[in-house]
Amino acid sequence: xxxxxxxxxxxxxxxxxxxxxxxxxxxxxxxxxxxxDRGVWVDPEAGIALGHRRLSIIDxxxxxxxxxxxACGRYVIAFNGEVYNFRELxxxxxxxxxxxxxxxxxxxxxxAIGRWGVxxxxxxxxxxxxxxxxxxxxxxxxxVRDRLGEKPLYYGWIGKAFLFGSELKSxxxxxxxxxxxxxxxxxxxxxxxxxxxxxSIYKEIYKLPAGMxxxxxxxxxxxxxxxxxxxxxxxxAESGGDRPFEGSYEEAIDALEILLRDAIKLRxxxxxxxxxFLSGGIDSSVVVALMQAxxxxxxxxxxxxxxxxxxxxxxxxxxxxxxxxxxxxxxYVTSEEAMAVIPxxxxxxxxxxxxxxQIPTFLVSKLARRHVTVSLSxxxxxxxxxxxxxxFVGEKLWNVLHxxxxxxxxxxxxxxxxxxxxxxxxxxxxxxxEADGAEAMYRTIISHTNRxxxxxxxxxxxxxVLNDRDAWIKxxxxxxRMMYFDTLTYLPEDILTKIDRASMGVSLEARVxxxxxxxxxxxxxxxxxxxxxxxxGKWPLRQILSKYVPPKLFERPKMGFGIPLxxxxxxxxxxxxxxxxxxxxLRSEGFLIRPRSVGNGRRTSxxxxxxxxxxxxxxxxxxxxxxxxx
Numbered sequence: 001x002x003x004x005x006x007x008x009x010x011x012x013x014x015x016x017x018x019x020x021x022x023x024x025x026x027x028x029x030x031x032x033x034x035x036x037d038r039g040v041w042v043d044p045e046a047g048i049a050l051g052h053r054r055l056s057i058i059d060x061x062x063x064x065x066x067x068x069x070x071a072c073g074r075y076v077i078a079f080n081g082e083v084y085n086f087r088e089l090x091x092x093x094x095x096x097x098x099x100x101x102x103x104x105x106x107x108x109x110x111x112a113i114g115r116w117g118v119x120x121x122x123x124x125x126x127x128x129x130x131x132x133x134x135x136x137x138x139x140x141x142x143x144v145r146d147r148l149g150e151k152p153l154y155y156g157w158i159g160k161a162f163l164f165g166s167e168l169k170s171x172x173x174x175x176x177x178x179x180x181x182x183x184x185x186x187x188x189x190x191x192x193x194x195x196x197x198x199x200s201i202y203k204e205i206y207k208l209p210a211g212m213x214x215x216x217x218x219x220x221x222x223x224x225x226x227x228x229x230x231x232x233x234x235x236x237a238e239s240g241g242d243r244p245f246e247g248s249y250e251e252a253i254d255a256l257e258i259l260l261r262d263a264i265k266l267r268x269x270x271x272x273x274x275x276x277f278l279s280g281g282i283d284s285s286v287v288v289a290l291m292q293a294x295x296x297x298x299x300x301x302x303x304x305x306x307x308x309x310x311x312x313x314x315x316x317x318x319x320x321x322x323x324x325x326x327x328x329x330x331x332y333v334t335s336e337e338a339m340a341v342i343p344x345x346x347x348x349x350x351x352x353x354x355x356x357x358q359i360p361t362f363l364v365s366k367l368a369r370r371h372v373t374v375s376l377s378x379x380x381x382x383x384x385x386x387x388x389x390x391x392f393v394g395e396k397l398w399n400v401l402h403x404x405x406x407x408x409x410x411x412x413x414x415x416x417x418x419x420x421x422x423x424x425x426x427x428x429x430x431x432x433x434e435a436d437g438a439e440a441m442y443r444t445i446i447s448h449t450n451r452x453x454x455x456x457x458x459x460x461x462x463x464x465v466l467n468d469r470d471a472w473i474k475x476x477x478x479x480x481r482m483m484y485f486d487t488l489t490y491l492p493e494d495i496l497t498k499i500d501r502a503s504m505g506v507s508l509e510a511r512v513x514x515x516x517x518x519x520x521x522x523x524x525x526x527x528x529x530x531x532x533x534x535x536x537g538k539w540p541l542r543q544i545l546s547k548y549v550p551p552k553l554f555e556r557p558k559m560g561f562g563i564p565l566x567x568x569x570x571x572x573x574x575x576x577x578x579x580x581x582x583x584x585x586l587r588s589e590g591f592l593i594r595p596r597s598v599g600n601g602r603r604t605s606x607x608x609x610x611x612x613x614x615x616x617x618x619x620x621x622x623x624x625x626x627x628x629x630x
Contacts, residue, residue, distance in 0.1 A: 003052070003166040004027075004078035005030060005050075005173075006078060007026065007161050007162070007174065008049075008141055008218070009047040010161070010222060019049040020040050020049065023051040025174075026051050027051030028173075029169045032505055033053055036055055038051075039052045041067035043076075046136075050134065055509060058086075059104035064103075064104035064106060064107075070113070077106065079106050079131040082511070084126050084127045084269060085266060086105035087269075089112055089125075098111045098115065119230050126516065126517065126518070128146045128515075130146065130208070139217070140218065141216040142213060143215075143216075145208045145211070147231045148233075148517070149210030150500065150515065154206065155205070162222075168201070168351060169347075181203070182202060183457065186352070190448065192494075194352075194355065195352060196464050197493060202351075211229050211231040212230070233520070234471070234484075237475070237480075239524075245527070252530050253544060260513065260514070260544065261294065263514070263518065264287060268294065273373055274372055274374040274375070274376075276375055277302055277378070278301040278320060278321060278328070280313050280318075280320050283378030284377070286378065286544055286545045287514070288321075300327045301328045302330070302368040302375065303328075303331075304333050304363050306563070319553050320554065323553060335568065336572075337363075338360070338363065348502070349497075353501075357498065362506075365505070366506045369506040373508065373509060374509045375511070376512075379499060380520075381538055383486045383487045384483070385541055386537030387537045398438045401433070401441065412433050416430040439469075442478075442481075442482050442485065446490070457591060464489065
């Protein structure tokens, strides 16, 4: 796990020393991602410079130093992540005649690219990765991101310089970076609580979407090619529906367990101490159970707890750990300790991000880093196996709504809008009633506000997967379509962003075995009846876990990984929040319109208080965007 940065400068006005100095500064902005080593490679004739910060995980020797050149000298790579099947690939390459000087996955990647081409090699990689590859022969830059979006990669033109890096702070370190805030991206933030790819908080700076590759030719000048997929989640999902698993339910459970055991075994490869996050829920418990089943030593597990009732999973995790006989560490955190994390959040995330579970995720990462350098996580199970309650709510709601003619629903919506005493609840119901289809209804359910551009000066909400019908999956099951949306949006842009920034903020590598692409593809071959039973999702994961842990230890209502944000905003954080929401301050910053009745006279969907909270959270993050100047 590392941090990469780079610059392709077309001005030809910078000498090799200047390029090296700039990219060194860009790389050093990512020192938290790679505290063990720093590397810079420059080709002044081409104007290309690559920077790297290394967190040593596999092959701790200098042979793993990056940026790394291929044995043939044609390719140079700066790579963030892990290719877990590198040993298998190495054997195939050695059989074909390749020879290796070290033992890193980076060297195997370069050899694979040299033999099979960039796309041919990437299709063989099983891992989480983002990398920049310079082809010295073709004078071509490749930017590549893993299939599910576990590792981040930003890019964009600043004048005559094409910049790229693992985090925005790397791009902000370039001397010509101005960082003009994109008001349209702010509208997306107010809807989702995050900014989805390909957008970022800055104009003309983009996130490379998951499963995509961008190729930039030096001869094309200041162009911005459209990223192209080398793997499509939509194709994987639709293909799974076209050729469903035909075995029995028991055979499906066995096949999934075999896949999961191998995915976890691959992710237990490390030359440094390794452990796992354990919340006591289904997903993390499955991961830890299969880790312990394949380990000769007690697996190190970590969890944090809160004293507030309803926010503490530590007792459940402790019970699971005791049964599995892991080497368990727990830490109870006070509200003061949790709130002390808040000032560091803008630096961690670089752009608005308002999932409150970022705080406990950072704290459990910090706890784990005291003992290990790598930690496995159970993320992904909800999106793949139907674990969120909103899927059940959405399905039941649409079963009722679709029977009511659209005209009648629209009349009812206008009537609800007039019931001001119901405030946000009436407005949310009115928005649901107006939805012109099941997908639009689901977008309303998962949105934090349904007219976000009305809250921002001079903003228009851009197109995303959620409102682009051409990007929707063809499936008769609404349940499947909701999981599809979340896997393309919420999973990479919220869940995986959160775990990447929180873990890398303390130089910890987090690995997510449930998102092995083989598991993802298999999950979409399972009929919905094999994933959801008796009104509960994640049925196959429950059956696998029951082989290792008695169901009474894990069968309970889903809690989520949250904090008591409401009580904090009403009491210890109230003064802080009200200061951020000061009307004079909002006017002076020139972004947000004071929350009020907007548009057609209807209040925005969450009501005034919720908008105050959302806008307050945004202001706190915007206040921390100081690396940009604009």
